[in-house]
Amino acid sequence: MFDPTAFENMRIVMEGNFYDKDLNGEMVIVDRNDCINTAKLSRTYDLSFHLSRADPLVTCRFSLKANIENLTAELLPSIQSNKYAGCMVTIEFIFEQTFDGLKVNEIETILKQIWGEKRMITLTYSYKPLLPGQKGSYQAQISFDRMITEDQIDDLIVMTDYMLQTLERLEEVL
Numbered sequence: 001m002f003d004p005t006a007f008e009n010m011r012i013v014m015e016g017n018f019y020d021k022d023l024n025g026e027m028v029i030v031d032r033n034d035c036i037n038t039a040k041l042s043r044t045y046d047l048s049f050h051l052s053r054a055d056p057l058v059t060c061r062f063s064l065k066a067n068i069e070n071l072t073a074e075l076l077p078s079i080q081s082n083k084y085a086g087c088m089v090t091i092e093f094i095f096e097q098t099f100d101g102l103k104v105n106e107i108e109t110i111l112k113q114i115w116g117e118k119r120m121i122t123l124t125y126s127y128k129p130l131l132p133g134q135k136g137s138y139q140a141q142i143s144f145d146r147m148i149t150e151d152q153i154d155d156l157i158v159m160t161d162y163m164l165q166t167l168e169r170l171e172e173v174l
Contacts (some may be wrong), residue, residue, distance in 0.1 A: 006066070009150055010153060011034070014021065015047065027050065027136050031047070033047075042062065046064070050167065059095070061093075062137060064087050065088045085149060086149035088147065095173075097174060104125075111140055114166050119144065120145060123140045124139045
């Protein structure tokens with residue numbers, strides 16, 4: 001048996017947290033992926049969910065990623081690369097709407113109010129230009145400019161409440 005990595009520990013804690021909220025009726029889990037890239041020795045875990053309501057408009061995707069540098073820094077502390085030990089966390093909110101510049105500003109304001117001014121927020125809109133009048137796809141991504149370690153597991157759990165709050169606020173404006 002091997003000692004679980006920080007990635008494994010954080011994945012297990014977050015997965016349990018998400019499934020508890022699903023069982024309590026706070027959210028509905030709609031997708032989950034746990035991928036190992038053996039060519040690059042990296043791991044990615046993501047879980048997608050939406051609010052427990054009829055016809056939800058917005059889906060949230062939580063992603064946890066660790067690559068070979070992260071694993072090496074954790075398993076070989078003698079090389080003193082602790083700044084790489086841990087995982088990268090990304091949170092995305094995905095929904096379809098026709099493009100509306102005023103709505104984009106409102107969405108950005110909501111994301112900054114909930115996640116803070118220091119978070120890197122990227123909002124993209126894609127559509128099929130040869131199909132006029134179709135709804136396009138929005139993707140709002142919250143990134144953190146640092147490694148997340150096991151020391152922040154409690155923060156990750158609290159972050160789930162921010163995800164739910166963001167879903168509720170986005171659903172209100174859409």
